[in-house]
Amino acid sequence: MRIRTYAAAAATVAAAATSALTLAPAAAAAPAPQPSPSTSDFNGDGYPDLAVGVPDGAVSGKARAGYVNVLWGGKKGIGAHGGIRVTQATTEVPGTPEAGDRFGASVALEDLNGDGIAELLAGAPGEDITGRGTDAGVVVVVGGAKGGPSHGSNVTTGPAASAAYGLSVAAADLTGDGSRDIVVGGKDKVVLRTADGLAATVVGAPMGGRAPILTTGDFTGDGAADLAVGYWTNDPFTQSHVRIWAWEKAGQSLANVWNTDNAGVSALASGDFDGDGHEDLALGECREIADENIDDPCGPEEYAQGGGVHIHYGAASDGSFGFRKQTLNQDTVGVPGRAESGDRFGAALAAADLNGDGRDDLVAGAPGEAIGTRAGAGAATVLFGMKNGLVDEFGESNAVAYNQGTPRVPGAAEAGDAFGAAVASGDYDHDGRPDLTVGSPGENVNSGGLWVFPHTSPDGSYALTPARLGLPAPTSALTYGKTLSSL
Helix, strand or coil: CCCCCCCCCCCCCCCCCCCCCECCCCCCCCCCCCCCCCCCCCCCCCCCCEEEEECCCCECCECCCCEEEEECCCCCCCCCCCEEEECCCCCCCCCCCCCCCCCCCEEEEECCCCCCCCEEEEEECCCCECCCECCCEEEEEECCCCCCCCCEEEEEECCCCCCCECCEEEEECCCCCCCCEEEEECCCEEEEECCCCCEEEEEECCCCCCCCEEEEECCCCCCCCEEEEEEEECCCCCEEEEEEEEEECCCCEEEEEEEEECEECCEEEEECCCCCCCCEEEEEEEEECCCCCCCCCCCCHHHHCCCEEEEECCCCCCCCCCCCEEEECCCCCCCCCCCCCCCCCCCEEEEECCCCCCCCEEEEEECCCCECCECCCEEEEEECCECCECCCCCCCCCEEEECCCCCCCCCCCCCCCCECCEEEEECCCCCCCCEEEEECCCHHHHCECEEEEHHHCCCCCEEECCCCCCCCCCCCCCCECCEECCC
16 A cells, blocks of 8 residues: 655755755756655654644734644544644744744645654744845744654745745655755745755746645656646736646756646645556646636636646656646536535645555545535545546546535534645554545634544544644634645
């Protein structure tokens, strides 16, 4: 059984920020060794853990200073073994909690130095940096250790006011040297921080305040991880892009090797959905942004109704990535529900082999889904990988959907719950079968919560709310479950 990392974390960390270097165009990456196996075990007990970003939480009386709640895995599953709250008031973490820092706006758990224990990456896009201005932003790495966190340091800081570094974070061994490299998203930038300290700009464009969407996978088929970025530009008019960068050894830089433009996405995920050994790229809530009289970059236009998922399939390292494509939505035969405006099907994605058949499956959150008359109650759909991918040769899918109205699932579907706003998967009880976690940040008037599905089944499913987890009583809504790390 294999669980695939789709937005995993990053590299051996250098503490200080370095000025960015703009990458020059380059050729595709040469073959490179596979990165070391990933792990999200932050406390060194042998079980995967889950990081929940709570950027709206108060710390030391500072509103929206933000924190990360790391929940321990264990024999009884996630949430049954306690956890830890990591903030900028934590001794090992640099910085000071300040109102509006939003520490935890992005999170990832990954073993950066290969010692078998994960480090925590956390973005704080509202961090003020002396000499650079308000909301310059920062990404912090905190070392994992048995019994608690170890030393932390800043990975990179925003170069100017409103740069908002830390809106997104992802990582993998992008350079092929066996160490993980960190990618940071800000308002108008995507920057790379390699394990050996190189800092470089991957994307520099006015994004209108939107966070760039990041994921990693071997899309070029050369054995090394590549970087996929979904982003928007608004100069001189609104455009959208999904692009892939691969490491070019000769130039020691990332090269833009694949593009699909005019495609607006809310999420990206990588996985081998047809089991052919090649990485595929799923575009969540894919929609054409402007009518440019070109082929729709998100598949047939009717599939955009309510949110569509568009998949580009991998191939051998011959430049043919993405030629084979599929599109589906809630009107696809075999997908529960009905495509309706505002469902936001695919707004959150996670990929893993959930049923152990050797093919990755895709979890698609639809936080806008109406359950009966309850608008925005939300749902999460598991789309199972098949021989032909997520859609078979007859145009049908094999899927199951969960919401708070599903039998044996605790709670009740209520308007605005936004169940499915975030999704994650991991074998948290280490029994060889992955579990599913679904965020519902609108639960209990935006206090939020997580729903855990052991073995991706409603049998034995349970809810984890801030009150049940013993988190500090908030003076404002936490929206707990809006931001999750994932294997």
